[in-house]
Structures are given as C-alpha cells and as structure tokens.
Amino acid sequence: xxxSPASVIDSVVLSADRPSRWSGLLRSFYEAPFVPLxxxxxxxxxxxxxxxxxxxxxxxxxxRARYLPPVWEERGSSEYLLGTDHMGRDVLSxxxxxxxxxxxxxxxxxxxxxxxxxxxxxxxxxxxxxxxQVVMRLTDAWMALPTISFAILLAALLRPxxxxxxxxxxxxxxxxxxxxxxxxxxSLKERDFVRLAIVAGCSRTRIMGTHILPNIANSAIVMATLxxxxxxxxEATLSFLGVGVAPPQPAWGLMLFEGKSGLMTGFWWxxxxxxxxxMLVVLAANLLGDWFRVWSDPQLRQL
Amino acid sequence: MTELLxxxxxxxxxLFSNRGMRVVKAVDGVSFTLSEGETMGIVGESGSGKTMTxxxxxxxxxxxxxxxxxxxxxxxxxLLAKSDKEMQHIRGSQIAxxxxxxxxxxxxxxxxGEQIAEPLRVHRHMRGASLFERLKELLHGVRIxxxxxxxxxxxxxxxxxxxxxIVGAIGISCExxxxxxxxxxxxxxxxxxxxxxxxxxxxQQRAGLAMLFITHDIGIVAKMxxxxxxxxxGKLVERAPMRALFRQPKHPYTEALLRAVPRINxxxxxxxxxxGQPPDLADIPPGCPFSPRCPVAxxxxxxxxxxxxxVGPKHYxxxxxxxxx
Numbered sequence: 001x002x003x004s005p006a007s008v009i010d011s012v013v014l015s016a017d018r019p020s021r022w023s024g025l026l027r028s029f030y031e032a033p034f035v036p037l038x039x040x041x042x043x044x045x046x047x048x049x050x051x052x053x054x055x056x057x058x059x060x061x062x063x064r065a066r067y068l069p070p071v072w073e074e075r076g077s078s079e080y081l082l083g084t085d086h087m088g089r090d091v092l093s094x095x096x097x098x099x100x101x102x103x104x105x106x107x108x109x110x111x112x113x114x115x116x117x118x119x120x121x122x123x124x125x126x127x128x129x130x131x132x133q134v135v136m137r138l139t140d141a142w143m144a145l146p147t148i149s150f151a152i153l154l155a156a157l158l159r160p161x162x163x164x165x166x167x168x169x170x171x172x173x174x175x176x177x178x179x180x181x182x183x184x185x186x187s188l189k190e191r192d193f194v195r196l197a198i199v200a201g202c203s204r205t206r207i208m209g210t211h212i213l214p215n216i217a218n219s220a221i222v223m224a225t226l227x228x229x230x231x232x233x234x235e236a237t238l239s240f241l242g243v244g245v246a247p248p249q250p251a252w253g254l255m256l257f258e259g260k261s262g263l264m265t266g267f268w269w270x271x272x273x274x275x276x277x278x279m280l281v282v283l284a285a286n287l288l289g290d291w292f293r294v295w296s297d298p299q300l301r302q303l
Numbered sequence: 304m305t306e307l308l309x310x311x312x313x314x315x316x317x318l319f320s321n322r323g324m325r326v327v328k329a330v331d332g333v334s335f336t337l338s339e340g341e342t343m344g345i346v347g348e349s350g351s352g353k354t355m356t357x358x359x360x361x362x363x364x365x366x367x368x369x370x371x372x373x374x375x376x377x378x379x380x381x382l383l384a385k386s387d388k389e390m391q392h393i394r395g396s397q398i399a400x401x402x403x404x405x406x407x408x409x410x411x412x413x414x415x416g417e418q419i420a421e422p423l424r425v426h427r428h429m430r431g432a433s434l435f436e437r438l439k440e441l442l443h444g445v446r447i448x449x450x451x452x453x454x455x456x457x458x459x460x461x462x463x464x465x466x467x468x469i470v471g472a473i474g475i476s477c478e479x480x481x482x483x484x485x486x487x488x489x490x491x492x493x494x495x496x497x498x499x500x501x502x503x504x505x506x507q508q509r510a511g512l513a514m515l516f517i518t519h520d521i522g523i524v525a526k527m528x529x530x531x532x533x534x535x536x537g538k539l540v541e542r543a544p545m546r547a548l549f550r551q552p553k554h555p556y557t558e559a560l561l562r563a564v565p566r567i568n569x570x571x572x573x574x575x576x577x578x579g580q581p582p583d584l585a586d587i588p589p590g591c592p593f594s595p596r597c598p599v600a601x602x603x604x605x606x607x608x609x610x611x612x613x614v615g616p617k618h619y620x621x622x623x624x625x626x627x628x
Contacts, residue, residue: 196473
C-alpha cells in the first residue's frame with residue numbers, strides 16, 4: 001500500500017468530504033437497538049394482521065374448554081397454545097387482538113397528550129406573563145386532581161369507546177409534559193442562540209418553532225416513551241373499572257385485571273401473559289426513546 | 304461628508320420594578336451620533352448601561368424596561384415610531400448585533416449552514432442555489448477554509464475562534480448598515496481576540512458599515528474605534544474622537560478610568576483604582592452621579608446635574624468644571 005504523506009492527506013480530505021448530511025443521518029439510524037425495534041415492529045404487524053393471525057375468535061369462548069392451561073402444562077391443549085380464560089376464550093387470540101386496542105389507544109393518547117402539553121409548555125415558558133400564569137395554575141389544579149377519579153368522571157361524561165378513552169387519557173396526562181417542557185423552555189430562552197435569533201429579527205412564532213421546539217423535542221420524546229407505559233396501565237385500570245374498553249373486546253389491561261382473581265386460584269396464565277406483553281412493549285418503548293434521544297443530538301451522535 | 308446613520312438624542316430607558324415603586328435609570332440621557340463607516344466605542348463599568356443602550360436601539364427591552372424619553376433616528380427614520388413588525392424587519396437586516404458570548408450563540412442542533420441561512424431566509428427570502436452561494440461567500444469573508452464542508456458541520460465540531468467568526472458571518476449576512484458588537488471578545492483568549500478584531504475591522508472597511516462597539520476593555524477601543532463614548536451610571540459622561548479622549552480626557556471619570564489602565568513601560572507596585580463604588584441606579588445622588596467619587600468635585604456638582612458642554616471638535620463632556628472653559 002502506498003502510505004506517502006500525500007495519500008494520507010488525500011484520505012483525510014476525502015473522509016471530511018461527506019457525500020451528504022442525510023446519508024450520515026441514515027447511517028446512524030442503522031445503529032438503532034435491534035431488540036426493542038423488533039418488538040415494536042412485531043407488535044405493529046400483529047395489530048395489523050390480527051384477523052389472520054389469531055387462531056380463534058377473541059370474543060366467543062368454548063365453554064367446554066374453560067380454564068385450560070398453556071400447552072406445556074399438564075392439561076394443556078395444542079389448540080389453545082396459551083390456555084383459555086373463564087369463558088373458554090383463547091388467551092393467545094385475545095392477546096393478538098388486544099394488541100390493536102392497546103397500541104392504538106396508548107399511542108394516540110401519548111401523542112395527543114404530548115402535543116397539548118408541549119404546545120402549552122412552550123407557550124407558557126416562552127411568552128411568560130399572564131399566559132404562563134394561566135397555564136401553570138391550570139396544571140397545578142389539574143395535577144392536584146386524583147388521576148383515576150378524574151378519568152372516571154370524564155368517562156362518565158363521555159360514552160365508553162376507544163376514541164373517548166384516548167381523549168380522556170390525554171386530558172389527564174398532558175400536564176406532565178407542560179410542566180417539564182416549560183422548565184426546559186425557561187432555561188432555553190436565556191440561551192444566547194435564542195437571543196441571537198431575536199436580534200436577527202426572527203418572529204416569535206419562528207423562534208418557538210425552529211429554535212425552541214427542536215431543542216425540547218428530546219425531553220418530550222423521552223417523556224412520551226415513559227408515559228407510554230403509564231398510559232397502557234391507566235387504560236387497563238379504566239377498562240377494569242368498566243369505563244374504558246367494553247368487556248367483550250380484548251385489551252391487555254382488561255385481560256390483566258380480569259385474570260387478577262385467577263392468580264390466587266392457580267390460573268396464572270390469565271394475567272401473566274398480558275402482563276408480559278405490557279412489560280415488553282413498555283420496555284421496548286423506553287429503550288427506543290433512549291436511543292432516539294442520543295440519535296437526535298448531533299453531539300452525542302458523533303457524526 | 305459621510306451620511307449620518309444613527310442619531311440618538313437624550314435617550315432615556317428606565318426599568319420599573321416592584322410595581323413601579325423602584326425605578327432604575329438604566330439609560331439616562333444618552334446622546335450620540337454615528338455616521339456610515341465609523342466605529343464608536345462605548346466603554347464603562349459593568350452595569351453602567353452600555354448593553355441597555357444597545358438593546359434600546361434595537362428596541363429589545365427587558366420586560367420591566369420602557370423608553371421614557373429621547374429620540375432615536377436611524378438613516379433618517381424615527382425608530383421609536385416604528386411598529387413591532389417593522390422593528391423585527393430592521394433587526395438583522397439593517398441593524399445586526401453580535402452578542403456577548405458568541406461561543407454560546409449557536410444552536411447546537413443545527414448545522415452552521417442552516418444558522419447562517421436563517422436571517423437570509425427571513426429577511427431576504429433567499430432559497431436554493433443563490434442562498435448556498437451567498438453562504439459560501441460569507442464563510443469565505445470570515446476566512447473559514449473549505450466552506451462547503453464547514454456549512455454541513457455542527458457548532459460542536461468547531462473551535463471557539465471559528466464559532467465566533469460564524470457568529471460574525473451571521474451578523475453581516477444581510478449586509479446591515481449598523482453592526483452592534485456587545486463585548487464580542489470577552490470569552491476568547493488574547494491571540495484569537497486580536498485576530499477577530501482585525502477581521503471585524505476588515506469587514507467593516509470592506510462593507511462601509513457603521514459599528515457600535517461595546518466593551519469594558521479600553522485597549523480594544525484604542526485599536527478599533529474612531530469615537531469613544533464613556534458611560535457612567537446610565538449617563539454618557541464624555542464622548543470624543545478616540546485620540547482626543549486618550550490625550551486630553553475632560554471628565555474626571557474618564558481621567559480616572561485611563562489612569563486605572565496599567566502601563567507596560569512604567570513600573571507599578573499596586574494597581575491604581577477609583578475609590579468607592581458606582582451608585583445604585585435606583586438611587587442616583589442629585590447632581591453629577593460621579594460626584595461622590597470625584598477628586599475634584601465642588602459644591603454644585605453634588606447639587607445640580609451638569610449639562611453636556613462642547614470642549615473641543617466633536618468632543619463633549621458632562622462636567623461642571625468644563626463649563627465656560
């Protein structure tokens with residue numbers, strides 16, 4: 001190999017002359033953690049293809065096959081791989097169909113809460129003054145309300161349906177975003193690059209959109225991944241209390257709570273499997289959120 | 304005769320805190336003029352109102368601040384009569400500013416190119432190839448090698464001196480007529496400082512822009528400025544052409560300030576300093592604000608505020624002792 005100084009310099013110059021910014025971003029995207037991504041992709045595929053994947057109807061049970069354990073247990077049947085519940089419904093099919101509701105409701109609720117909370121947080125932090133006072137006193141009051149009772153109250157006002165559940169969960173959980181984001185914005189707006197933007201004649205809307213928002217996106221996304229778990233659990237609680245997903249419909253949280261009594265009587269599979277599903281998804285969301293935080297920061301990304 | 308660009312008369316900006324009970328006279332009767340191609344240095348201690356004066360020119364006041372009197376004309380137009388929208392357009396395109404800490408002035412999430420492009424997009428509506436050409440030209444102008452590569456880099460990939468030149472490039476991107484530099488070199492080491500000052504001077508001469516240079520380093524003033532204004536407790540106590548001020552300071556404060564600068568060719572044991580403290584801006588003593596610390600103060604200095612008197616060609620001082628001389 002030629003290792004003259006000139007060729008070394010050439011290679012340095014060549015490596016400095018990257019083809020484009022986007023290819024760099026794309027390359028670092030390949031470094032996404034494999035397992036969490038796999039879990040989420042599988043979950044989405046399951047939710048989409050639930051009708052074809054589920055071996056049984058999730059809402060109609062076989063009463064002669066009640067409380068069958070998973071296939072590897074003594075009385076297990078290969079027809080019901082993860083066992084059946086008190087109405088003889090196939091747990092696996094219910095899990096597969098339940099992924100739809102859990103995924104859609106949790107994602108939509110987290111997004112909606114995130115959008116509301118982030119918008120109010122930015123407005124409150126950046127504009128300050130009476131807007132700040134109004135938003136913050138509102139969140140104070142909101143946070144003083146007991147979460148679940150408040151959700152039940154809202155649920156009693158609205159009809160129980162999946163989309164109303166989304167609205168309820170978002171209405172309950174937006175305050176955390178608003179709080180955290182406002183705090184971040186308060187410190188961000190004192191940073192010199194925001195001042196420079198003001199001095200350079202950018203409008204307030206532009207500054208909020210192009211300088212503040214990208215800089216708080218990190219926190220918002222990390223918050224969202226953490227909230228994802230909380231929201232799934234909350235959805236479960238509401239469903240259990242009869243104000244969320246209506247009972248014949250399968251939802252993980254609902255299954256978890258329906259199987260609760262089974263834990264004491266030896267029917268562990270009724271609540272363990274939905275519990276494991278929830279745990280895996282929450283874990284995947286958190287890991288992915290953490291990776292995204294690093295990925296979206298140019299300094300940590302090490303381009 | 305060059306065109307008069309900035310004409311400030313008796314500008315007063317007060318800060319109202321504690322529901323108007325406490326009035327801080329941050330800028331109290333500042334007057335000066337600046338023509339195209341000239342550099343005016345504003346010197347003074349911390350808290351003497353230098354930065355507040357420059358922010359007042361841009362009409363970017365702290366929430367408690369209000370301009371309560373005076374006139375500001377920029378290129379013949381009344382800045383105080385402009386709407387907020389019009390001011391927004393003037394900022395960055397007509398009057399640009401370089402902030403105190405250029406190291407922190409860049410958004411860590413965007414490439415250098417995007418950040419220099421922002422004012423051009425906002426004010427000039429530039430897009431695409433012409434924008435890119437302009438960006439390269441600007442980086443070339445602030446002597447940053449291989450602009451194509453640099454434009455795609457992030458702030459953390461650059462050295463302090465380079466980031467600062469980027470901030471300079473942002474400042475001049477829309478070819479402003481007035482550049483306000485608020486202590487642009489305080490966060491840099493001296494060698495880089497010298498380079499940067501030279502660069503600013505070059506840019507200024509090339510573009511013929513007027514510059515307002517705010518600093519507490521009197522050495523920088525000597526190097527950079529055509530005119531000097533000295534501020535004390537929100538008041539402009541003396542303004543003069545640079546040489547006149549250094550040779551014959553007329554105000555006792557200026558004199559004291561110059562004496563406090565250590566000289567390289569005279570051996571000194573102790574550094575000389577001005578006795579006492581600057582006054583609380585919410586509670587300025589009657590008369591001349593410097594009178595409590597002034598070695599030559601008379602009875603009337605403590606009683607009545609001195610007027611601004613002309614003491615030489617383009618040389619004004621706000622001192623009773625200069626009256627009638």
